[in-house]
Amino acid sequence: MAIAYILIILMILCAVSVVFFKDLLNAVIALAAVSLIASVLFFLLQAPDVAMAEAAIGAALTTAIFIVAVKKTKRYENEKIS
């Protein structure tokens, strides 16, 4: 399962980058990447049902909701930059 190691390291990197991105849109995309990689991991763990749900709900719809929320509020974490 060498691929699992690579994916998990990638996933952790994406998760950590959510902490550091100042632009919330970037952070949302990183979050979506985490969800997407998680759904691949679910598939590797022999859970196709969950992988499907995570891809459709976690990666697609949650991201869309986040983007709408960011669009309706402020885009940058530090609010002085507008």
Added chain:
Amino acid sequence: MIFYIGSFALVLTGLYIAAAKKNLIKIIMGLSLVDTGVNLFLISIGYIKGGTAPIFSNAAIPGKTMVDPVPQAMVLTAIVIGLAVTALALSLVIKAYYHYGTLNVRKIKELKW
């Protein structure tokens, strides 16, 4: 084992974001990360080495080597719960922004924390 480590890394990162960040949307993102991490943890508990997905696409597959279906059912539930909570949280954040004009939790504190 690496799956456990990965899932805990997600949970801890998410909790760190929720505890240390000031931006409300960031905090909600942290909660979402925690959810994903917990889900990954549950699925890895149910995994069996060399197991197949619990679907009898043909009757010849031996049931013994199948991974545990219960965590998968639990995670399906948890994902949907996560969606509901995230959507509700973001709608509240939008309203908070409408009222206070900021997303900074340090500035939204008319009530004492």
Added chain:
Amino acid sequence: MVVSPVLLIAVPLLLAFIAPLCGKAAKYIPPAGALFNLILSVILIPTVLKSPMIVSIGGFPPPFCINLFVGPLGIFFAALISLAGFLISIYALSYIRERAVGKYHTLYLLLLTGATGVVLTGDIFNLFVFYEILCISSYALTAHNAHWHRHGTEAAVKYLIQGSVGSAFILLAIGMLYGFFGTLNMADLAKHIARAHSSVLFIPLTFFIAGFGVEAAIFPLNAWLPDAHSVSPAPISAIFSGIAIEIGVYAIMRVVFTLFGAPLSVMSVLLIVGLLTLLVGEICAFRQNNIKRMSAYSSIGQIGLIVFAFGLATKSGITAGLFQITSHALSKILLFLTIGYMIYSIRMKNYPDKYVTEIEINSLNGLGKKMPLTSLGFAIAAFSLIGFPPFIGFSSKLLIVKAALLKGGIYAVLMGIALIATVIEGAYFLKVVQGIYFRKGEVEGIKENNVFILVPFFILAALIIFAGIYPGILTKILNSSSGELLNRIGYIGRLPG
């Protein structure tokens, strides 16, 4: 023929799904659902007292499917929830008349259903699911009228963040237990846990207490409560203080006693936490100027007392704790409802356009003459919370003192500290009652005339006094309930196979 207890959950759910289709008539649905539940649970009480009912769902033998465990404890809580829910929903018929009314009633009914599900289920993951229903509807109800009410929004955001972290902990703990023992049924889990080495169990138990502790508002985890309880509309404050936090306590107790067999170390920690919660709550309440915030902090104090009583881990202690839950639910609901009506009347006179849910204590001065029935209800509730005879609060506090003294030694000393907190509680409530009756205020032109609001006051006050004079009517079911919590072997033994 015996009716199936699953209807206690299924029928309110059905009604909740129907409610959005009813338009204006939606407000009659919560009273109907709660009344149905009340009648059904009262009918079931004699059967359940004879022997607990195990109801399988889906028709498979219990460890393999979800089952309801309807014991005395569950049915007692179900009856309490539906009684409180019924009275509050009658009150809400005319109290909630602004804006998103239909959605309010649907969410309210879902909250009641979630609470009922938590107390009846016998499966740990199912408990989590119903707990989430309860939480999600609470978050939304805190922010009722979010568009006009900025404090409500703020409180709801705080509540949601802390609540969802708590839920994540619960789910982690459930996952660990499943990893250890491979089952989710609580009786089955308890059987395995009884045999397992205790070092494995420490982390899941901590996570459970931390997770449910958020809803129960025990000491370090109660930052959300004063905000959420004080800024939400009065019926919601009442159901939160009267039911929701008690459900958190129930969940902790179910996990600690039934699943983990109440290890002594954990019980001592809970005892101390309860005492701390009590002191912190009462001291903070004493310093408040805002009447609803004061009552919210008083709820924290009362929860502390309840956890303290459970922490004694004796039969008399648990019975006393359950009695205190009943007494707190009835009294605090009456308190919040009367306060809500006072605030509503004052608001309608002074600023009819604004959406106000909170008010300073001074504004209530002199209301005793203008709103005699409401003020009387407030006084009864306050006296009952302080623990004056002949109200129900007196009997419950007496039981707790007796239980602590029975255990003796250090517990009696701790009880002394708890009594000091009660004195503080007496001080601030008496101050308010004195203000209402004996001070002069600008309250011209306020009167009380709404029957739907006054009837729940009468019923609650009557129950408080009646149960205070005859505490015996409750002891039978409470005794078997505490027996159910302590008798872990019996709980496990109910599992067929």
Added chain:
Amino acid sequence: MRKLVSIILLGALAFGLVQAVKKIPFGVQKTKVGKYYVERGIEDTGSSNIVTSVVLNYRGFDTLGEVTILFAGAIALGAVLFTGKKRIEREVYPASPILSTACKFLFPLILLFGAYIFIHGHLTPGGGFQGGAIAASALLLIFLGCPGRKTDGRKTRLMESLGGIIFVLAGLLGLAYGGFFLFNFLPKGTVNNLFSAGIIPVLYIVIGFKVASEIAGILDNLFGETE
């Protein structure tokens, strides 16, 4: 300061987690309930996807709760975003014709795919939740690609409620016929046929519609502009 404290707390938490997880071996058969489901699942429920049979039959009550949670979430979101005013019709900037044509072309296909997934929930991976979410993402595509289109709030609400009502009624029918709530009272049929597994496909189709309309309602509420 706050960061430091949270890092220390999280370190303690990480230590605890590792301690607990050391006792849970990875990748080993360890559960009795799961084993029972895998061995007896087909016989008991007639569904060849064991996850589906767990979700809808063995643990169907959880799923009812789950559906309720999504319902509560949708209602709650509506209540929070409720402003009491009519939506203003904003000036709509039409998307480029390529984009909107592509969206309109893809929309029925994605909808069909979602429907396929929830109809075949008992045979192949997927089911009501996944299919419903996919169908909802088709609606999302329309919201994004063809601005100005919206769903009819009354119809989505009707569909949500009907879905829930049918689910509970199916449960009550089970109670009436078999004596157990959510009892699988329909004939199980031949395994691996579309018409098999009793109430499972019925419930999954209902859930699919319900989830799709709920998420569409959530998205519609979020996208909608007032004032």
